[in-house]
Amino acid sequence: MTNYEIVVQGHIDKRRFRDMAKIEFEYLPNGETKITCLQFDQAALHAVLTKIYDLGLNLQSLNELR
Amino acid sequence: MANPILTTKLFIPTSRPNLVFRPLLIQKITEGLAQGGKLTLVSAPAGYGKTTLITQWLKTLDRKYAWLSMDIGDNNPQRFFTYLAAALQTIDNRFGQVVGNLLRSPQLPDPDTIAVLLINQIIEEGKPIVLVLDDYHLITNEYLNRTLEFIIENSPDIFHIVFVTRHDPVLPLGRWRGRNQLTELRIDDLRFTNQEVEAFFAQTIKISLKDFHIYSLMNRTEGWIAGLQLAALSLRGREEQGINEFIEKFSGSHRYVIDFLFEEVLRLQNAEIKDFLCNTAVLSRMCATLCDELTGRNDSKNILISLEQTNLFLIPLDENRQWYRYHHLFADFLRTELEKDQETSLHKKASQWFEVNGYKAEAIEHSLAAGDVDNAVRQIKEQTNSSLINGELYTLIGWLDSLPENLVQNDSELCSYKACAYFLVAEIDKSLYYINSFRQLKKVDRLNDGRVRALEGWFANIREDKRTIELAKEAIDLMADKDLGFKVFALVALAQGQRNKGNLDESTEAFREALEISINEGYSLSVCTVSMDLVYNYYLKGNLQEAIQLCLDILHGKATGNKPLPEAGILNIPLSLFYYETNQLKLAEETVHKAIDACRRMAMSKIFGGDAERTLARIRYLQGYPEEAFTILQGGLEGAKASGLPIAVLRFEATQADLMLRLGKVHRVEQWIKKSGLSLEGEITSLKEQPYIVYVRFLLAQKFWTEAHALLVKLEEFSRRQRKGRLISILVSKAILNNALGDADEAKKNLGEAVSIAAPQNFRRSFLEEGEQVWYMLPLVQDSAPQFVAGLIEDFHLELKLAPEASKSQVVSGLIEPLSAREIEVLSLISQGLSNADITRELYISLGTVKWHINHIFAKLGVKNRTQAINKAKELELI
Numbered sequence: 001m002t003n004y005e006i007v008v009q010g011h012i013d014k015r016r017f018r019d020m021a022k023i024e025f026e027y028l029p030n031g032e033t034k035i036t037c038l039q040f041d042q043a044a045l046h047a048v049l050t051k052i053y054d055l056g057l058n059l060q061s062l063n064e065l066r
Numbered sequence: 067m068a069n070p071i072l073t074t075k076l077f078i079p080t081s082r083p084n085l086v087f088r089p090l091l092i093q094k095i096t097e098g099l100a101q102g103g104k105l106t107l108v109s110a111p112a113g114y115g116k117t118t119l120i121t122q123w124l125k126t127l128d129r130k131y132a133w134l135s136m137d138i139g140d141n142n143p144q145r146f147f148t149y150l151a152a153a154l155q156t157i158d159n160r161f162g163q164v165v166g167n168l169l170r171s172p173q174l175p176d177p178d179t180i181a182v183l184l185i186n187q188i189i190e191e192g193k194p195i196v197l198v199l200d201d202y203h204l205i206t207n208e209y210l211n212r213t214l215e216f217i218i219e220n221s222p223d224i225f226h227i228v229f230v231t232r233h234d235p236v237l238p239l240g241r242w243r244g245r246n247q248l249t250e251l252r253i254d255d256l257r258f259t260n261q262e263v264e265a266f267f268a269q270t271i272k273i274s275l276k277d278f279h280i281y282s283l284m285n286r287t288e289g290w291i292a293g294l295q296l297a298a299l300s301l302r303g304r305e306e307q308g309i310n311e312f313i314e315k316f317s318g319s320h321r322y323v324i325d326f327l328f329e330e331v332l333r334l335q336n337a338e339i340k341d342f343l344c345n346t347a348v349l350s351r352m353c354a355t356l357c358d359e360l361t362g363r364n365d366s367k368n369i370l371i372s373l374e375q376t377n378l379f380l381i382p383l384d385e386n387r388q389w390y391r392y393h394h395l396f397a398d399f400l401r402t403e404l405e406k407d408q409e410t411s412l413h414k415k416a417s418q419w420f421e422v423n424g425y426k427a428e429a430i431e432h433s434l435a436a437g438d439v440d441n442a443v444r445q446i447k448e449q450t451n452s453s454l455i456n457g458e459l460y461t462l463i464g465w466l467d468s469l470p471e472n473l474v475q476n477d478s479e480l481c482s483y484k485a486c487a488y489f490l491v492a493e494i495d496k497s498l499y500y501i502n503s504f505r506q507l508k509k510v511d512r513l514n515d516g517r518v519r520a521l522e523g524w525f526a527n528i529r530e531d532k533r534t535i536e537l538a539k540e541a542i543d544l545m546a547d548k549d550l551g552f553k554v555f556a557l558v559a560l561a562q563g564q565r566n567k568g569n570l571d572e573s574t575e576a577f578r579e580a581l582e583i584s585i586n587e588g589y590s591l592s593v594c595t596v597s598m599d600l601v602y603n604y605y606l607k608g609n610l611q612e613a614i615q616l617c618l619d620i621l622h623g624k625a626t627g628n629k630p631l632p633e634a635g636i637l638n639i640p641l642s643l644f645y646y647e648t649n650q651l652k653l654a655e656e657t658v659h660k661a662i663d664a665c666r667r668m669a670m671s672k673i674f675g676g677d678a679e680r681t682l683a684r685i686r687y688l689q690g691y692p693e694e695a696f697t698i699l700q701g702g703l704e705g706a707k708a709s710g711l712p713i714a715v716l717r718f719e720a721t722q723a724d725l726m727l728r729l730g731k732v733h734r735v736e737q738w739i740k741k742s743g744l745s746l747e748g749e750i751t752s753l754k755e756q757p758y759i760v761y762v763r764f765l766l767a768q769k770f771w772t773e774a775h776a777l778l779v780k781l782e783e784f785s786r787r788q789r790k791g792r793l794i795s796i797l798v799s800k801a802i803l804n805n806a807l808g809d810a811d812e813a814k815k816n817l818g819e820a821v822s823i824a825a826p827q828n829f830r831r832s833f834l835e836e837g838e839q840v841w842y843m844l845p846l847v848q849d850s851a852p853q854f855v856a857g858l859i860e861d862f863h864l865e866l867k868l869a870p871e872a873s874k875s876q877v878v879s880g881l882i883e884p885l886s887a888r889e890i891e892v893l894s895l896i897s898q899g900l901s902n903a904d905i906t907r908e909l910y911i912s913l914g915t916v917k918w919h920i921n922h923i924f925a926k927l928g929v930k931n932r933t934q935a936i937n938k939a940k941e942l943e944l945i
Contacts (some may be wrong), residue, residue, distance in 0.1 A: 010320065010321065010322035010323060010325075011320045011321045011322060011325075012322040012325065013320075013321075013322065013325045013402055014326075015402035015403075016398065016399075016804070018402070018406070027320070031320035033322075033350075044228065053111060053232070053233075054112060054232065054394070054398075055322070055324065055398070056111045056113055056290060056292070056324065056395070057322065058111060059168050
């Protein structure tokens, strides 16, 4: 189980991700959203990425938090 | 099929009249097609106008085309192919028939089988066809991807597939790209250009935008068509001032484009419409009465019509405007407006409506989405029988897998369903796991107990487990004809178990029943596989002519209502063996080639090829091509080893050994027997009988009379009861043994009995395979069946390439001592050009011994030098 930090372009409504546990949102002033996924396994991470893709969001970065 | 075809899936989405025409993109696809490209891939996220582009392109097309929209349920291959056939049927009626028959078998055919049949049909039609698979990203089933890969690789250029998908499919795109067979349209191709944005706004909302408006919109949406469409909805009817305000607000916002725009759109709706949209957002498809149910209104029909007219992302699914769905992005947005408990209650209501109205699958999906496990379990249980019988396996597995595992583990019904469903999709480990879980539970109902027993019987059979018969009988009893597909399984396990024990009558009875059910129920693949087993039983029982007749009846469709089944070609496998047995080698050869073709056409060579290959090898051997025979057998042997079935390996090796024995390579045969696991104490079973007959031939060739006698007693005992067909070979071997031991009377008796069984049915190779010693004895039993025996003697003449009058002198020459294994080894080294010194090194023997062997060889062959020895040895096929 790992923490991940995902950055996407645009401020996304966090209700879009409400089915997913332990997600934190931070809206950055440059128009990006930082999505922090806490204690995610690979399957949960892929679900978030799929959701991001399906919404047509541009994925800027994905990092593992240590 | 229990579920009727949803014609909505074959419906080509209607494009709106005021759409932007995209000539450059259309030209790109057309050029790819014209250059013989096999597929077009349109791959981009939602809202980039993929489907619209392809519908526009189809209108410019001068070929026939078919459309198929995927949904999650299409991961079930049977459903997928049913719809694929239905889609192709809109082009030509014959496509449906090709696939339809196959799908009604209880076991799924090899993935390539359907593909090959489809390709053959396409080739036969000879007309160019385009097939569009829309929303292909919903397909995750590996089996389907492999089948489509096979179709694309093997179909002629006139067949073109268009994949419309949000994700790249798991197919070898790189390979096709490299071969120039792939035309691709991806996100950057699909973004609207500035000119297209301008045209789009001019056409849809009759607004001519200023350059800086277009620049702002492009900048903010990056040409994303869904965003531009939404913007258009908000801009509709605005004056210049309003346009400026909107653009300014939009550009200044950091919000996700879609969230911003949908909110704008929704803001323009009145509260009633807003409620309607949110309350129906949980539906993956909707009709007016269903919407009434969820919203508590009675005018949903009118609302749906007005929503479609105002372009509010409502997509009609059929021409009658009965079913609709929301654009996926819109539905997802609307759902975020709902509270969690609202969403749950809407899913429950939807489930109820779908259930009452007979849409069982959707009812289950909504129960699962609502987290309503009790209802989901009840609905799944009610639906499972029909899913199992109709082969809707992947859908069923999907539902069962969504249930909590601890719940499944404590519910015998659910365990049995999982065991059965996984078995039917060939996930054997998982099936065994749930069989085990099932057996841990006390309370079980008879039908499921019976199904699981049928599986246990089937597993026992492939392991040659003694409990097979008992398990299969229990299964049949427990199921009481409530699931005929599983009954066929149990009957086949029972029949094979009985046959393996030597109970051929009981085995035949079970196969006959399985065949009758398969014919009545239209399990066409089972009809053919069960018939193969049945004719083999007839053959073993000594009813060769009946066996040939049933093969022909299935092949010509006489046994199946005068309609030959597409898989019937596999009956050529046993038929070629039977023609071989009657020594009609030419006919056998033609038939065996048909058999191998049929297996290839059905991509089933892995399953059935073994028998055909062995027959072909024997034929080629007799036609004077022993090397080719061994090459064929070697190929088969490697395949058998790869398949991991020890019994298949043994049967190939036995055939190899049999032919080597006839070449005099006794030493090699001896080596094989040592490692084969065959022994004088071993148990004779149906599958091991033929290898043991080869063993006897080896013992006779080596003059190990006592051992040969002991083994023949056991073989005779096994065959005497019900296997008269096999008894022939055994009696002939006995005659050879008794003759060698000097008991001419007994030998004559043995041979006489063999002839009396063989003559009415025309078994010939059973005599010819035993070698020329039989020939010398045959005149002794001529009286019992004069014509048949005379024919056999004639066959021997031809086979040994001797003139008929040479018969007597040959008897004399037959008395000459045959070459020993060592002598043949030496002889074959001589023929390879080795000197005596080479031979000493090769065989680790002294020069004196080599010379001694060579002198013996010359004496036995009646030759004076090496060249003569080699020629003579080749003539006699010793090397």
